[in-house]
Amino acid sequence: MTSAPTYNFAYLDEQTKRMIRRALLKAVAIPGYQVPFASREMPMPFGWGTGGVQVTASVLGKDDVLKVIDQGADDTTNAVSIRRFFEKTAGVETTTRTQDATVIQTRHRIPETKLSDGQILVYQVPIPEPLRFLEPREVETRRLHALEDYGLMHVKLYEDIACHGHIATTYAYPVKVDGRYVMDPSPTPKFDNPKMDNCAALQLFGAGREKRIYALPPYTRVVSLDFEDHPFEPTRFTDKCSICGAEDSYLDEVITDDHGGRMFVCSDTDYCERRLGEQTSEAAQ
Amino acid sequence: MYVAVKGGEKAIEAAHELLARRRRGDPDVPELTIRQISEQLALGVARVMSEGSLYDPELAALAIKQARGDMIEAIFLLRAFRTTLPRFGYSLPFDTNDMAIERRVSATFKDLPGGQVLGPTFDYTHRLLDPSLAGDGHDDGAEAALAANSPPPASFGVPDEVTPHVTKLLDGQGLIEGNPATAENGIVGDLTREPLEFPAERDTRLQALARGDEGFLLALGYSTQRGFGRTHPFAGEIRMGQVDVFFEPEELGFEVPLGTVTMTECEMVNQFKGSAEAPPQFTRGYGLAFGHAERKAMSMALVDRSLRARELGEDVKAPAQDEEFVLSHADNVQATGFVEHLKLPHYVDFQAELTLVRQMREEWTATSEAVRKETGSRSENSEAAE
Numbered sequence: 001m002t003s004a005p006t007y008n009f010a011y012l013d014e015q016t017k018r019m020i021r022r023a024l025l026k027a028v029a030i031p032g033y034q035v036p037f038a039s040r041e042m043p044m045p046f047g048w049g050t051g052g053v054q055v056t057a058s059v060l061g062k063d064d065v066l067k068v069i070d071q072g073a074d075d076t077t078n079a080v081s082i083r084r085f086f087e088k089t090a091g092v093e094t095t096t097r098t099q100d101a102t103v104i105q106t107r108h109r110i111p112e113t114k115l116s117d118g119q120i121l122v123y124q125v126p127i128p129e130p131l132r133f134l135e136p137r138e139v140e141t142r143r144l145h146a147l148e149d150y151g152l153m154h155v156k157l158y159e160d161i162a163c164h165g166h167i168a169t170t171y172a173y174p175v176k177v178d179g180r181y182v183m184d185p186s187p188t189p190k191f192d193n194p195k196m197d198n199c200a201a202l203q204l205f206g207a208g209r210e211k212r213i214y215a216l217p218p219y220t221r222v223v224s225l226d227f228e229d230h231p232f233e234p235t236r237f238t239d240k241c242s243i244c245g246a247e248d249s250y251l252d253e254v255i256t257d258d259h260g261g262r263m264f265v266c267s268d269t270d271y272c273e274r275r276l277g278e279q280t281s282e283a284a285q
Numbered sequence: 286m287y288v289a290v291k292g293g294e295k296a297i298e299a300a301h302e303l304l305a306r307r308r309r310g311d312p313d314v315p316e317l318t319i320r321q322i323s324e325q326l327a328l329g330v331a332r333v334m335s336e337g338s339l340y341d342p343e344l345a346a347l348a349i350k351q352a353r354g355d356m357i358e359a360i361f362l363l364r365a366f367r368t369t370l371p372r373f374g375y376s377l378p379f380d381t382n383d384m385a386i387e388r389r390v391s392a393t394f395k396d397l398p399g400g401q402v403l404g405p406t407f408d409y410t411h412r413l414l415d416p417s418l419a420g421d422g423h424d425d426g427a428e429a430a431l432a433a434n435s436p437p438p439a440s441f442g443v444p445d446e447v448t449p450h451v452t453k454l455l456d457g458q459g460l461i462e463g464n465p466a467t468a469e470n471g472i473v474g475d476l477t478r479e480p481l482e483f484p485a486e487r488d489t490r491l492q493a494l495a496r497g498d499e500g501f502l503l504a505l506g507y508s509t510q511r512g513f514g515r516t517h518p519f520a521g522e523i524r525m526g527q528v529d530v531f532f533e534p535e536e537l538g539f540e541v542p543l544g545t546v547t548m549t550e551c552e553m554v555n556q557f558k559g560s561a562e563a564p565p566q567f568t569r570g571y572g573l574a575f576g577h578a579e580r581k582a583m584s585m586a587l588v589d590r591s592l593r594a595r596e597l598g599e600d601v602k603a604p605a606q607d608e609e610f611v612l613s614h615a616d617n618v619q620a621t622g623f624v625e626h627l628k629l630p631h632y633v634d635f636q637a638e639l640t641l642v643r644q645m646r647e648e649w650t651a652t653s654e655a656v657r658k659e660t661g662s663r664s665e666n667s668e669a670a671e
């Protein structure tokens with residue numbers, strides 16, 4: 001323990017954790033359904049991962065190993081800030097290695113390394129309602145979900161194709177969960193959507209400001225919405241990572257000068273480092 | 286070769302160090318004390334307590350100091366502290382009839398029991414910057430003038446005289462709708478414990494408005510006056526003063542005083558309503574805030590009345606009448622968090638958009654190229670035909 005705890009383990013009081021765990025259980029029981037919960041004010045701003053932080057705080061135990069990423073990287077400022085928050089309030093071990101973590105809190109990415117049984121992936125969600133941009137009213141969207149009325153969404157996707165020749169949604173690409181609820185995967189790029197399907201890890205989603213929790217139990221069927229003649233296609237890169245040479249990972253574009261110079265690097269820093277390490281040890285042999 | 290940006294942790298530490306220095310400002314200038322803030326910036330403290338939902342002038346003053354005067358940041362600090370406090374229970378409802386009145390004005394009657402009490406108000410001051418306040422010592426004019434005169438009586442009314450609410454006087458004649466009865470079990474909604482759901486009841490709505498951003502409510506209240514959901518309001522009464530707060534611990538079974546709080550209350554008297562069953566009556570809008578906070582209480586009362594549109598059978602057409610719109614966006618801690626989160630990295634999503642836009646531009650160029658060739662060859666053909 002780094003400092004004398006002035007707050008409860010992992011900051012939240014046990015009553016609050018219990019309330020959140022109840023919401024989590026309900027969410028796991030009805031995959032993809034948004035469960036309202038009495039989200040608390042956290043010591044970081046709403047919109048900065050308070051939903052994910054509350055979920056992580058509620059599932060974290062003393063023996064857990066925590067990894068926090070933002071944009072796929074462990075070293076982005078907000079990931080650093082959240083990791084430090086749990087180091088300070090829970091004193092748990094932290095890691096950057098995907099395969100060593102028992103709980104991974106993420107914003108905007110799913111790690112490239114395949115997740116395994118027993119791991120929990122906690123997503124930070126800004127707007128949990130996939131229909132929100134089509135229908136701003138909560139009363140209406142709840143009714144649409146209840147009636148499984150997703151016509152609006154299909155019309156939107158169809159209009160995209162009619163106007164742009166493509167489904168012009170590149171992140172927060174809607175999915176259908178276990179053949180029932182249409183769900184927002186949080187603003188992860190659609191590149192990551194296939195990783196959600198039949199995933200061995202438990203996937204939990206926390207939206208603090210909007211006060212919603214939802215979940216995907218392990219090995220849940222998750223299908224990205226599409227049409228027979230316009231099947232879902234994850235983003236593909238023609239470039240490869242300039243550091244590790246990966247061709248299968250999601251790439252960040254880095255501007256290197258003001259003459260149009262740019263390069264691509266893995267967004268998942270752990271994946272990139274691991275590959276680099278393997279290459280170095282192979283070269284050494 | 287480019288190496289992925291590292292050092293987030295060091296950057297954060299350095300940023301916080303810089304912030305601490307900026308907060309302090311010039312070290313040659315004496316540091317502000319909490320007492321100075323709570324005594325001399327009391328209206329700021331009141332706002333932070335109201336929207337921070339915690340009555341504690343010292344902590345609110347500390348929050349203002351720590352936030353460098355950024356009120357929403359101070360409100361956020363107070364909220365984040367409040368949420369960690371254990372909940373013993375709820376205080377007993379207090380009756381503002383028992384308020385030790387410092388100020389009480391009614392715009393509906395020239396004189397009334399309890400009288401009009403101006404109290405400490407900006408009203409009728411001429412907004413001229415006062416150079417006598419510009420000094421920082423005790424020898425300036427303002428301090429001397431205050432010291433020379435004995436303070437005026439806090440109230441010109443008879444101290445023990447009961448000051449009944451204007452609405453109660455109207456109610457006696459059946460001219461205004463009655464206040465709704467307390468729920469039988471005495472339980473009121475609490476959106477800090479239960480998520481806000483729609484349609485929301487008036488108790489929860491009032492709580493959301495009490496915690497809501499003063500500027501947002503001011504603008505909404507103003508919009509109703511300009512015709513976006515007009516409610517024909519009269520300031521029936523605004524009162525400000527001290528009330529005692531009591532708590533009844535379950536295991537004791539009797540009331541224990543917790544302390545005294547300063548509150549501002551506003552009761553709006555609004556356009557009447559009648560039907561085949563009930564004769565015409567005025568309706569009510571209610572506002573209540575910690576400390577001396579008239580703008581907040583009045584705006585809240587206007588918006589409360591507008592949000593009762595559904596209940597009173599009025600058409601919901603204006604923003605201020607739309608409870609989902611108002612209640613979902615009134616909380617400035619939530620609003621500032623989400624607006625400011627746009628500062629966080631979004632490289633990944635932006636990359637996804639960038640890739641798509643590039644692809645679409647390529648396709649657009651290819652298509653327009655093809656169209657140009659097509660039309661070009663066609664016009665050549667037609668020229669040839671001529």
